[in-house]
Amino acid sequence: MALGKDYAGQDCSVARALEVVGERWTLLIVRDALYGVRRFSDYLAHLGIPRAVLSARLHALTEAGVLAKEGNEYALTPMGVELWPVVHTLARWGERHRSAEEMRIFVHAECGGRLADDATCPACDRPVRPTEVEMHPGPGALRRDDPVSVYLREPHRLLDPIRT
Template identity: 70%
Template sequence: MALGKDYAEQDCSLARALEVVGERWTLLIVRDAFYGVRRFSDFLVHLDIPRAVLSARLQALADTGVLVKDGHDYVLTEMGKELWPVLHMLARWAEDHLSAEPSRFFVHTACGTRIGPDGTCAACRRRVPPEDLEAHAGSGLRRRSDPVSVILRSPHRLLEPIRT
């Protein structure tokens, strides 16, 4: 028997959030959208996800308003961009508690300072929005050979589309 997708009996905001982003693969799709992945084929090759699962997750994210489909591209909406602090903190949590090596670190483009675990620039003393961040390869980045991974090895600004 398949598990349901909702938490109807849970009277909780976290339960509502998990109904949107709590299924397997969903947060990785959102992460890749921040990295500039926009095309179905690029999500497919980079995530190595079953085609039907990717299609269902992208449709659910679009139906909820996290992504919008623009021609062949899937683009984060303002609502989707608000997930950045969640993704960043969850990755930092894994580094701190699960001995995960950082696959990426993020630099404030305005001043060149690496942001801290809470997303704040030490030099500017403010939380930096994703559009003002540049992603750099970290020590835990695996050297995968798919075209998206190769592109993402180089420093690149978040939310700027990549093209394979």
């Protein structure tokens, strides 16, 4: 992990975190894993990432303990699942400042209410684990035709495996 990937000299946990998830594509892979994507070909088609880069990132994330490989599937470890608040907070910021219309809507499955920006449920007044979150397509969602995009046209529980 020499020159170009790390942030040596930074006594900061943001830098430590970015050494794991800060490279190009990495956080989008984690996002897809939270959605339930597990297979190489599904990541590949849904992200439009070069195969070589996907391979490298999956291995690096596995090495770091964010993903675990079982058979041919890459799924999040508990450490990886804990990135959910990071991904959600970032998504909400992008939604507010960088998107014309909402693309994805996150709902607390038990009460049906939408999640607050900090990934808590305002109605239930508590933090919500990703397995309790249902994702709905929003009005800004595109009609892409890769298998994962087609699958996600329907509401879907986070972390529920997507096998196309």
